[in-house]
Amino acid sequence: MSHRIAVIPGDGIGKEVMPEGLRALEAAAARFSINLNLEHFDFASCDYYLEHGQMLPDDWFEQLKDADAIFYGAVGWPDTVPDHVSLWGSLLQFRRRFDQYVNLRPCKLLPGIKSPLADRKPGDIDFYVVRENTEGEYSSVGGKMFEGTDREVVIQETVMTRTGVDRVLKYAYELAQSRPRKKLTSATKSNGIAITMPWWDERVVAMSGSYPEVSVDKFHIDILTANFVMHPDWFDVVVASNLFGDILSDLGPACTGTIGVAPSANINPEGTFPSLFEPVHGSAPDIFGKGIANPIGQIWSAAMMLEHLGHPEAGQAIVDAFEAVLAEGDEAILTPDVGGHGTTESLGRAIAERITG
Numbered sequence: 001m002s003h004r005i006a007v008i009p010g011d012g013i014g015k016e017v018m019p020e021g022l023r024a025l026e027a028a029a030a031r032f033s034i035n036l037n038l039e040h041f042d043f044a045s046c047d048y049y050l051e052h053g054q055m056l057p058d059d060w061f062e063q064l065k066d067a068d069a070i071f072y073g074a075v076g077w078p079d080t081v082p083d084h085v086s087l088w089g090s091l092l093q094f095r096r097r098f099d100q101y102v103n104l105r106p107c108k109l110l111p112g113i114k115s116p117l118a119d120r121k122p123g124d125i126d127f128y129v130v131r132e133n134t135e136g137e138y139s140s141v142g143g144k145m146f147e148g149t150d151r152e153v154v155i156q157e158t159v160m161t162r163t164g165v166d167r168v169l170k171y172a173y174e175l176a177q178s179r180p181r182k183k184l185t186s187a188t189k190s191n192g193i194a195i196t197m198p199w200w201d202e203r204v205v206a207m208s209g210s211y212p213e214v215s216v217d218k219f220h221i222d223i224l225t226a227n228f229v230m231h232p233d234w235f236d237v238v239v240a241s242n243l244f245g246d247i248l249s250d251l252g253p254a255c256t257g258t259i260g261v262a263p264s265a266n267i268n269p270e271g272t273f274p275s276l277f278e279p280v281h282g283s284a285p286d287i288f289g290k291g292i293a294n295p296i297g298q299i300w301s302a303a304m305m306l307e308h309l310g311h312p313e314a315g316q317a318i319v320d321a322f323e324a325v326l327a328e329g330d331e332a333i334l335t336p337d338v339g340g341h342g343t344t345e346s347l348g349r350a351i352a353e354r355i356t357g
């Protein structure tokens, strides 16, 4: 059996880290005799937009819907295309149309990387952010009135549905139950956002009876961000709405030294549509072209994709490989964000060689 994978590098450093993601993916596939059928697409990038006037071809859904997974780099190039145009025209369409309602984002302090938090070592930070990925604050309900006048009004509604919230909570509860600490933390802002957020809290409580082994706590998002910095060891599985999950999944990896290593899985758990795997970071215009982007976010996303496709041993081999290369700490190989003076390619090649064994 062959897995059909849609490969979309996107913009900026997406184009630099994707080759290293593929190098690791292909090394793991060769070692574990996994048959991959990689199909490359140039759409869902700002270059495509400049040529075609839209981010995606009209038949993008048809072209991608039968893929077993989508492997994405990063998208956005604000100098040429406004971010809301490029993102709503690509990544956010994929998440919504393919009903990828779970955005799973591990956050782990890796060996050899120095946390900016004093005295934190590997093992102290090891949790998942489970981010609701199709509704919430990322809604297209709203509008503008009286544009250009003093009476201008802009409205954008938060939309939460019982189906949408319950299904991501269920995923988070089950993930917590499967982990040794069995701990779930819910992020809300129920003191200030007084309709949607207390209702989210109620849904968390309503489901807790089905998972008696899972201990549940909740924090308002403001103090939760402080606790990520002060007490990252408290967290095991953190579940949050779309916007809060977005913010927490940059803050968490920052506490582990760099957002360059953070991966994500945009999952359609039912398998009706393809799931999408991509680093947490964006196109990083400030370092694009220098060849110094850390490729581990892309490589770790490849590991999550292999696990999702039913090859956990291949995924684990990738994780073991980048952990080993990081632990060795060869500054000539490592990228600058993790204390080295190597390149995207030197780090990617070292990891692929380690996967091959």
Ligand code: NAD
Pocket (backbone or CB within 6 Å): 013, 017, 073, 074, 075, 076, 077, 078, 083, 087, 091, 259, 260, 261, 278, 279, 280, 281, 282, 283, 284, 285, 286, 287, 292, 293, 294, 295, 297, 337
């Ligand atoms: P960013 O993640 O692109 O960059 C933030 C900072 O982190 C920059 O200083 C960058 O150099 C650094 N960084 C990011 N990835 C790195 C890596 N692999 N190695 C080393 N350093 C890395 O965020 P931004 O600057 O806010 O956004 C730039 C563009 O990317 C915008 O168009 C934005 O909308 C888009 N974006 C896309 C995604 C995505 O595709 N999923 C995610 C975030 C931002």
Ligand code: IPM
Pocket (backbone or CB within 6 Å): 076, 087, 092, 246, 280, 282
């Ligand atoms: C992410 C990104 C996207 C998001 C942006 C680029 C729309 O920040 O994947 O975390 O907010 O979801």
Ligand code: MN
Pocket (backbone or CB within 6 Å): 246, 247, 250, 280
């Ligand atoms: Mn983000």
